[in-house]
Amino acid sequence: MQVNENFEPVIVAFCCNWCSYAGADLSGTNRLNYPSNVKIIRVPCSCRVNPMFILRAFQKGADGVILCGCHPGDCHYTSGNYFTRRRITLLYSMLDFLGIERNRTRLEWVSAAEGAKFAAVMNQFVEDVKKLGPNRRLEDLRCRKQ
Amino acid sequence: MQRIGVFVCHCGTNIAATVDVKAVAEALGHEAGVVISQDYQYMCSESGQDLVKNAIKEHNLTGVVVCSCSPRMHENTFRKAAASAGLNPYLVEIANIREQCSWIHKDIASATDKAIVLGKAAVAKVHLNAPLTAGESPVVKRALVIGGGIAGIQTALDIAEAGFEVDIVEKEPTIGGKMAQIDKTFPTLDCAACILTPKMVEAAQNEKITIHSFSEVADVKGFVGNFTVTIKKKARFVDETKCTGCGLCTEKCPMKKVPNEFNMGLDNRTAVYIPFAQAVPKVATIDPNYCLMLKNGKCGVCSKVCTAGAIDYKQTDKMIEQKYGAIVVATGFNPIKPDKYDEFAYSYCPDVVTSLELERLMNAAGPNGGTLLRPSDKTHPHTIVFVQCVGSRCDDEKGKPYCSKICCMYTAKHAMLIREKYPDTEVYVFYIDVRTPGKNFDEFYRRAVEQYNVHYIKGMVGKVTPKADGKIDVQASDLLANEQLHINADMVVLATAIEPDKTARPLATMLTTQMDTNDFFTEAHPKLRPVESATAGIFLSGACQGPKDIPETVAQASAAAAKAIGLLCKNSITCNPCVAHSDELMCNGCSACEKVCPYGAITYQDKEFRMPDRSTAIRRVASVNPAVCQGCGACTVACPSGAMDLNGFSNSQIMAEVDAICK
Ligand code: FES
Numbered sequence: 001m002q003v004n005e006n007f008e009p010v011i012v013a014f015c016c017n018w019c020s021y022a023g024a025d026l027s028g029t030n031r032l033n034y035p036s037n038v039k040i041i042r043v044p045c046s047c048r049v050n051p052m053f054i055l056r057a058f059q060k061g062a063d064g065v066i067l068c069g070c071h072p073g074d075c076h077y078t079s080g081n082y083f084t085r086r087r088i089t090l091l092y093s094m095l096d097f098l099g100i101e102r103n104r105t106r107l108e109w110v111s112a113a114e115g116a117k118f119a120a121v122m123n124q125f126v127e128d129v130k131k132l133g134p135n136r137r138l139e140d141l142r143c144r145k146q
Numbered sequence: 147m148q149r150i151g152v153f154v155c156h157c158g159t160n161i162a163a164t165v166d167v168k169a170v171a172e173a174l175g176h177e178a179g180v181v182i183s184q185d186y187q188y189m190c191s192e193s194g195q196d197l198v199k200n201a202i203k204e205h206n207l208t209g210v211v212v213c214s215c216s217p218r219m220h221e222n223t224f225r226k227a228a229a230s231a232g233l234n235p236y237l238v239e240i241a242n243i244r245e246q247c248s249w250i251h252k253d254i255a256s257a258t259d260k261a262i263v264l265g266k267a268a269v270a271k272v273h274l275n276a277p278l279t280a281g282e283s284p285v286v287k288r289a290l291v292i293g294g295g296i297a298g299i300q301t302a303l304d305i306a307e308a309g310f311e312v313d314i315v316e317k318e319p320t321i322g323g324k325m326a327q328i329d330k331t332f333p334t335l336d337c338a339a340c341i342l343t344p345k346m347v348e349a350a351q352n353e354k355i356t357i358h359s360f361s362e363v364a365d366v367k368g369f370v371g372n373f374t375v376t377i378k379k380k381a382r383f384v385d386e387t388k389c390t391g392c393g394l395c396t397e398k399c400p401m402k403k404v405p406n407e408f409n410m411g412l413d414n415r416t417a418v419y420i421p422f423a424q425a426v427p428k429v430a431t432i433d434p435n436y437c438l439m440l441k442n443g444k445c446g447v448c449s450k451v452c453t454a455g456a457i458d459y460k461q462t463d464k465m466i467e468q469k470y471g472a473i474v475v476a477t478g479f480n481p482i483k484p485d486k487y488d489e490f491a492y493s494y495c496p497d498v499v500t501s502l503e504l505e506r507l508m509n510a511a512g513p514n515g516g517t518l519l520r521p522s523d524k525t526h527p528h529t530i531v532f533v534q535c536v537g538s539r540c541d542d543e544k545g546k547p548y549c550s551k552i553c554c555m556y557t558a559k560h561a562m563l564i565r566e567k568y569p570d571t572e573v574y575v576f577y578i579d580v581r582t583p584g585k586n587f588d589e590f591y592r593r594a595v596e597q598y599n600v601h602y603i604k605g606m607v608g609k610v611t612p613k614a615d616g617k618i619d620v621q622a623s624d625l626l627a628n629e630q631l632h633i634n635a636d637m638v639v640l641a642t643a644i645e646p647d648k649t650a651r652p653l654a655t656m657l658t659t660q661m662d663t664n665d666f667f668t669e670a671h672p673k674l675r676p677v678e679s680a681t682a683g684i685f686l687s688g689a690c691q692g693p694k695d696i697p698e699t700v701a702q703a704s705a706a707a708a709k710a711i712g713l714l715c716k717n718s719i720t721c722n723p724c725v726a727h728s729d730e731l732m733c734n735g736c737s738a739c740e741k742v743c744p745y746g747a748i749t750y751q752d753k754e755f756r757m758p759d760r761s762t763a764i765r766r767v768a769s770v771n772p773a774v775c776q777g778c779g780a781c782t783v784a785c786p787s788g789a790m791d792l793n794g795f796s797n798s799q800i801m802a803e804v805d806a807i808c809k
């Protein structure tokens with residue numbers, strides 16, 4: 001497949017307030033770079049993320065969506081990320097059904113201490129999405145910016 | 147019509163060096179609803195905050211967006227500033243353009259673009275923010291301390307001193323913990339029991355303190371200021387209120403072959419026992435695994451000799467429920483069992499002991515009455531080898547990755563005490579590094595080397611082999627001299643790593659607090675909030691949070707007490723208003739939300755509704771208890787009809803952010 005060198009994907013990252021958002025802050029404090037394509041939305045817990053939000057992002061033109069939460073067992077609300085895990089598994093099969101590449105959506109566990117992991121995950125994800133190219137299938141063309 | 151103010155911070159050069167702040171302020175000024183967009187050197191400073199406050203008043207703002215550092219840093223600062231200017235604090239949003247933008251990107255153009263997008267998302271969100279008021283919930287003026295070691299005792303004494311009721315839950319039959327087993331303390335070499343036991347007595351006699359010994363926490367419900375805890379009082383088959391602690395039963399009990407935990411299994415106790423002479427409460431406990439009466443129904447000697455009539459073979463576990471405002475965790479540590487280290491022969495050679503075992507061997511109340519003798523043949527050891535870092539600073543599966551912190555010092559203490567009492571005994575210490583930070587610690591270690599002639603050798607012990615003549619061959623390397631050594635030893639002492647108590651992990655789950663990968667409790671902030679857990683109302687005391695020596699433990703215990711007292715002094719606390727709520731008109735009472743709620747905050751009510759045809763109908767609808775809800779949002783996604791939403795992170799707010807980012 002051809003890789004467009006200039007393609008800059010739009011990437012939405014949902015981060016839970018207690019671990020991953022703090023992990024993202026830590027990678028900032030440690031000055032660990034990752035591409036500016038990643039834009040973070042803070043949510044209280046990964047289980048706050050409705051799969052609808054992810055579909056909405058794709059519809060509005062996002063090329064990749066990544067959801068980060070505390071490690072299993074470490075959720076600030078004890079069990080939230082277990083729900084997340086199941087919901088995302090279901091969403092994957094729906095995305096498969098719709099014909100959207102699975103790699104455009106990712107679920108990652110990043111703790112508040114894992115600034116380096118956060119940056120590494122984001123670097124990897126942006127690279128993967130770049131390889132996939134722009135999201136065409138779910139994008140609502142009426143939403144496309146001119 | 148919304149009137150939004152945008153304030154972009156330079157943070158000195160922290161933001162301004164990579165983000166063109168002027169351009170950001172300019173771009174956001176064109177967003178719908180934005181009436182003022184400014185940039186400033188330090189927005190969090192006094193004058194920066196004044197800028198925000200004045201703008202709120204002057205432009206009659208309905209929402210504020212601050213583009214600055216992480217909301218985890220200064221969200222509260224700006225919320226307070228807004229509140230003081232008369233704007234509801236929950237109408238403030240932060241765009242994180244420092245930690246998540248300027249600090250990670252180098253290219254000014256793309257960083258500026260990103261900052262603008264983040265700002266736009268915040269503006270889009272603040273459009274939908276609703277004013278929220280935090281509710282109040284009362285504080286129960288009683289504290290629970292879990293663990294009755296020196297940490298728990300100190301915390302309880304301090305809280306009681308401040309005039310609050312406090313309960314100690316201790317899983318063993320007596321309080322005192324590990325410190326009760328220690329012989330002497332470093333670096334002053336005073337006797338541990340002499341300084342600990344008066345404190346134990348003080349705790350027992352303090353009328354504000356209730357000690358639940360031989361008890362465990364079975365369940366924790368509720369939230370800061372209002373926890374409901376179920377405590378399981380395990381059956382000890384002795385009526386605590388009647389037992390006088392005379393010890394007659396322990397003398398007469400025919401079952402005398404029970405390994406004595408207090409002496410690390412180095413001698414035996416009876417099936418009915420009092421752990422040690424100064425135990426608090428001084429009450430006997432029957433061990434059901436060994437008691438002949440409980441096992442076979444034949445014996446009953448203790449009940450015959452007990453003049454107080456305290457023996458009760460029919461006793462069962464009892465559950466008690468109690469409400470608390472604050473909980474302090476002080477579950478402490480245990481040394482690891484070195485039996486996985488085959489090279490040290492611990493599991494099959496009785497003369498290879500751990501440091502805590504040595505502590506008991508040297509203690510006057512220990513198995514040998516304080517004379518150091520080899521466990522195997524009760525002879526006096528002439529050569530003793532200490533092995534440091536057994537299981538500490540270890541990167542394989544068998545051990546722990548961290549430094550256990552106290553081993554260097556207690557080994558210096560052991561070596562010194564042995565040389566002092568038995569000058570004919572040669573002592574070797576094999577170490578990787580000697581770590582002695584602490585007041586008078588290095589002086590203490592140097593005394594061991596210089597004054598007491600303890601042989602410190604930098605190097606590792608490769609193999610410990612018991613020989614036929616009862617001696618032990620210790621094969622080791624001397625790294626500095628670069629040679630292999632063989633030492634013909636009589637005893638080997640392993641300074642084993644310490645690990646958190648096994649009860650800590652299930653407890654953390656009950657308390658919904660966080661732990662690190664080593665099962666130490668995680669503090670809310672490693673530097674600035676070292677004695678609080680991230681869960682409000684739960685505090686950490688002692689070695690449950692990380693390896694610590696006694697003075698550090700006591701310091702942390704008092705700090706945790708101070709934090710708990712600070713909470714208990716309040717009559718009520720403000721709750722987080724970012725909680726879930728359900729739209730009764732949309733709710734169909736399916737119970738999906740109730741099932742996912744980790745706090746049991748959702749209940750159902752039958753409510754009357756007026757139907758379009760003016761008749762009334764009764765429907766079952768969900769309602770959220772705002773004092774119990776912690777605002778995770780699990781229910782909002784579980785709700786099939788979209789009736790559940792979360793204040794501060796509503797569906798429409800998050801969607802608006804998504805839209806703004808993707809635009
Ligand atoms: S709080 Fe991080 S996943 Fe629940």
